[in-house]
Amino acid sequence: MGFKNWFTRGIFIGLIILVIGAITSPSLLSTQPEPSKITITQWDVIWEKQQSAWKDIVRRTEGWETIDLQSSVPLKPQRSQSAWYRISLPPVHWDQPGLYISMLYGFSVDVYSEEGRRLYHSARDYGSDVFQVLVPIKPSSSEQHIYIRASSTVERIGIQKPVIIGDYQDIIRDYASQGLIDILLGSSLIFVALVMFICVLCLRNIDLPSWLSLNIVILCAGIIMITHSKFIYIFFGEYGRITVGLFDIAMQFLFPALTYYFEQITGPGPYSLTSKLRKFQIGYGIIMILGVIFIYPLNNQFYGIFYFLTVTMYAIMIVLQLCLLIVLSIVYAVRKNMDAILFAIGFIVFAVVILGELVWFLFRSGQYELTIWKWGVVAFVIAFIMIMGRRIVATHEKVIEYSKELEMYNGKLQHSEKMHIISELAASVAHEVRNPLQVTRGFLQLMRNLSNDKEKEYVKLALTELDRASEIITDFLTFAKPELENVEVLNVGEELRQIEGILVPLANMQGGVFELDVEQNLFIYGNSSKFKQVFINLIKNSIEALQDGGTIRIEGGEEEGNVMICIRDNGVGMDKDELARLGEPYFSNKTKGTGLGLMVTFRIVEVMQGSIWFHSEKGKGTEAIVRFPSALEQPPISLHSGA
Structure with missing residues (x-):
């Protein structure tokens, strides 16, 4: 990520240089008032x-x-x-x-x-x-x-x-000041190409052919701008032979590399036209480079022939190439995404500017100096920078998303391991403790018949605590091995109405009101007693959260092949920290709560192939949403779960 940030800064610096060149270079020509001429x-x-x-x-x-x-x-x-x-x-x-x-x-x-x-x-x-x-x-x-x-x-x-x-x-x-803007723009393009080349050497998992070909395109465009600049021939005319040689070689590399880059982005084209054009350009370019090496030492003796091959003939080839690539880029943009549209816009501006100048150059029989083409190159580079910026932002967003998912999965893994250890421990302890408790309860019942009134109160209190301990042990066993004795098709509406009948008295004692709104013909696979245990736990929590009355609304419906049950109250609610700890062992907001009720609830819902999640806001209430696969869409679930 650090190197990518460095790459982004390098490209950004190159873009700033381009913009400064566009703004300041014309001013270099007009910093003084225009004298009379x-x-x-x-x-x-x-x-x-x-x-x-x-x-x-x-x-x-x-x-x-x-x-x-x-x-x-x-x-x-x-x-x-x-x-x-x-x-x-x-x-x-x-x-x-x-x-x-x-x-x-x-x-x-x-x-x-x-x-x-x-x-x-x-x-x-x-x-x-x-x-x-x-x-x-x-x-x-x-x-x-x-x-x-x-x-x-x-x-x-x-x-x-x-x-x-x-x-x-x-x-x-x-x-x-003639040609200074060409020097500035060309230098900035070479700088961008240098940054990209370093990235090719250091970055992994990049599209190497596309990067290298685009790198060559930008580098050659920068060299052409500098070697075509009037500034070079005015002040460094003694190096003209080298300058012109570099110009011709860069031209022979530029357009084959552009065709290859386009081929990597859009494919070989209909009838492999792009591939065939690229191969022809490479062959033609090799011949022209050999001509640069062997004909230049002859001091313009064959300049007329060489001019025709490297300028007139090559200009016609470029016109045909750009016409083909413009059509293919439009087709590519129509079929692809925003990056494709940006690429097409940048390339079309680049191609149309160069195409227009070349056509005018040929129309004037060479009596015209190409000057506007460099702004087409700048538009192409800016479009490329925008595409790279979008991809870097998208990559950064993916990294953040993957980090959050990794953190979530890591938390789930830790929670699963913790639950597995607790379930194994709970099963072994519960079996060992339940039998002594039952024996102790039997003896206490005998003592109640033989004791006086005061002793009977103590025995009654002891039996109550033993029953409470037995319920906790039962919860432990249910959590450790939440087996469904028999699986049947449950009518969700009927089950919820029975639960409503059980809990209405408790709600009335708290000043609460029930609202039940369940669609007809909602069916799931499960066990009736376990289903009731889940929703009695959830609804009791809502009732106990009410303050000075309130409403508990239960809604049921079907959504995308799932039965959705929502329990909503306007009680005290929970903050984010409390919400995140729901289902943890021994976490409870109740004075005498153990947290086992919600642990068992989560476990039973999991065995019934469902899921549960909560939304809550402090002082406004809590919403519990339970999802089960619809019996009309899913096959029956197995009787047992792996502990």
């Missing part, structure tokens, strides 16, 4: 089949094509490997102005001023072609031009977002 959405482009130097481009007056982002971005012409962009800047009056481009596609990027000074250069030999460019420019009271060259071996190339001109110190805040 200039947004440029138009520029000129010239496409090249062979790269030209800046001095050749700056002299060209023909071949330039105007681009307006608000209308559309033209595709790269065939056989073109690079493009020059000419951006006309308006007059800028900041002391230290800067130019910022939040998305520019290419593997090599150069930025030149109109004087030919190179302001920026970056070239990549790994599979990430998204640049964020920030360069300082000189203040000018007149229009100036900036030239940008972008080279790429794939279809997407060039500037994809508006060019921002503003104060360099203001822009650099936005530039430096």
Whole structure:
């Protein structure tokens, strides 16, 4: 239990990190008032089949094509490997102005001023072609031009977002905070995965395949968030080859693990579609991982083919996979419980977000950066945490329930052992004591005939006490071996009316009133004298509990194949401690009581295959409920019980 509590705290910390990331990261981008900036959405482009130097481009007056982002971005012409962009800047009056481009596609990027000074250069030999460019420019009271060259071996190339001109110190805040939320969310997911992995090593009796597959899903999602973050490529671009390799490997592990986890939760699916999809993904993933290992060292020579296999083709596979799993999760949620509904909601949000982005990515022919998918992952993890929380709470409630049952059964076992010892002792003692008592009683009866009046009073008192001792011994014998001499079908209504006739005078002496309400045709198996002994004991206790009059109500009815008899009074009642001790040897609220009456009552009811329980409240009264199997529903009971 201690380790489970630690696991819960770890998951909770991870969830807090996710929430803090969602709340604080946007604020990182807007902690300062938004300064005035200039947004440029138009520029000129010239496409090249062979790269030209800046001095050749700056002299060209023909071949330039105007681009307006608000209308559309033209595709790269065939056989073109690079493009020059000419951006006309308006007059800028900041002391230290800067130019910022939040998305520019290419593997090599150069930025030149109109004087030919190179302001920026970056070239990549790994599979990430998204640049964020920030360069300082000189203040000018007149229009100036900036030239940008972008080279790429794939279809997407060039500037994809508006060019921002503003104060360099203001822009650099936005530039430096790019992708921080991805780092924070990815780190929290890796932390959650680490906690789960430790739990897999230390906890017993868990669903190991489901835990491991979900652990891999969360771990890979965290790695993908971090390696896809712009922050990594801005500040740690020298590790780009490792970063992209980790990204591709995590992608190849993520979706097969997701399919396997889904298969563990919902089954193999119709026609084993989920299982077949998982096997295909594993095979495809192995090929792609080998490609990462052997193709990456070739410095983008086969990047076009590899991009098609790992991005375009894989995106289509993921779209088909998510469509299938969404349908199966809906079917699973309809047929299952609340946990299944939570799982389905979390997964559907996760799948729909990713599916929507991938469809738009394919529709745009790759000219789109996936950004919203991480919130689908967060929704999936939160749903998982809610499911785990519900299961932990349910497990805790079961432990408490089992502890209470164990305590109850332990108490019953101790009580049974105690009763067994007492019954054995009572039987042996009662047999040995009864005979001497009978002999003594005989001699006392003879002495009563020979004594004077004063001595007769003493003899009479001695005989009374001997009779009382004999009754106690009889109770001991009945408790030790409560044999039913003959078992017959008893009419409960008739038996209770006879008992009422016997006890009405005693009730009247106490100022009590009887109310008898018994249904017709209530029959049980038992012995008439033992039945009367049980209810005379119970009703006498109710009569003796009355104060200054009161009511004793006896009700009888049938419920689910059992005859239920309820004796209710409005006497002094009992508290919880007294109620718990009912039936214990020698416990009694009466001055001269021995507690044997209720012991015998419990024993006889047990032999007649019944049960008895009490409800009471101090000062309000007591209710005794006795249940016997109905003779119309049960076979006859045996004549004897094992002592």
